[in-house]
């Protein structure tokens with residue numbers, strides 16, 4: 460079931476120069492939301508055209524009826540969204556897409572940049588089931604990291620920065636935690652990072668799931684602008700068949 464609702468901006472927090480968090484409150488109870496699912500937010504551009512933009516669900520609070528998202532300012536809609544104020548309303552369609560697996564015995568979650576955002580709700584889901592996952596976070600520099608202490612409440616956190624300003628120096632694939640044994644690797648971030656992580660997982664015969672961030676518009680399988688090529692099903696819409704896929708299913 461998908462809903463289109465007006466959600467109120469309960470809290471807005473700048474996390475670093477590029478990213479901000481929005482906590483969005485629903486007046487009605489929330490339906491079940493799975494880790495890896497996303498919302499499609501309606502934003503007006505400068506010419507007052509209406510654009511919907513897909514943003515991953517970072518956290519859900521069923522008691523407060525809130526969904527949190529972390530947004531990186533990258534272009535027209537996300538810049539416009541960064542100007543929103545607390546108490547403003549947003550037209551949001553949710554929950555969209557499928558889910559990361561939540562039954563792994565020892566998962567490693569790997570996030571790059573703003574792709575780290577959905578991994579909090581995923582880590583929390585595992586933690587609430589009695590499994591403390593490992594979360595490996597990659598960024599160019601420490602200024603791009605966000606909410607690390609929050610992740611540490613539900614996971615063992617490992618960090619790689621390209622300049623070595625925090626954690627191990629280098630790419631996530633070079634982090635020492637990658638040498639430990641895991642039942643699965645679940646990853647979200649820039650495509651080259653996910654591809655490299657998927658290759659490593661394949662070499663080590665660990666199952667790997669990736670969350671693709673193809674450009675989207677409708678979010679419900681109608682416009683076909685988010686298509687990706689898979690090995691077993693050919694071209695599929697990322698918004699309805701994904702955004703989470705088995706890495707070895709994707710024709711990168």
Ligand SMILES: Cc1cc2nc3c(=O)[nH]c(=O)nc-3n(C[C@H](O)[C@H](O)[C@H](O)COP(=O)(O)OP(=O)(O)OC[C@H]3O[C@@H](n4cnc5c(N)ncnc54)[C@H](O)[C@@H]3O)c2cc1C
Nearest residue numbers: 512513514515529530531533534535536537672673674702
């Ligand atoms: C399932 C899904 C989940 C996402 N989750 C998040 C999230 O949690 N937080 C977040 O900040 N962003 C997320 N994104 C990406 C976000 O949707 C885009 O950054 C946003 O739509 C850009 O809109 P814009 O108008 O600001 O930029 P535009 O003006 O449309 O584009 C600006 C630049 O960004 C590039 N770009 C636009 N969309 C994407 C994309 N999807 N992937 C890579 N490059 C892109 C364009 O090619 C262009 O160079 C997600 C995308 C998907 C598909």
Ligand code: FES
Nearest residue numbers: 676678680683698
């Ligand atoms: S975004 Fe329209 S079909 Fe996927």
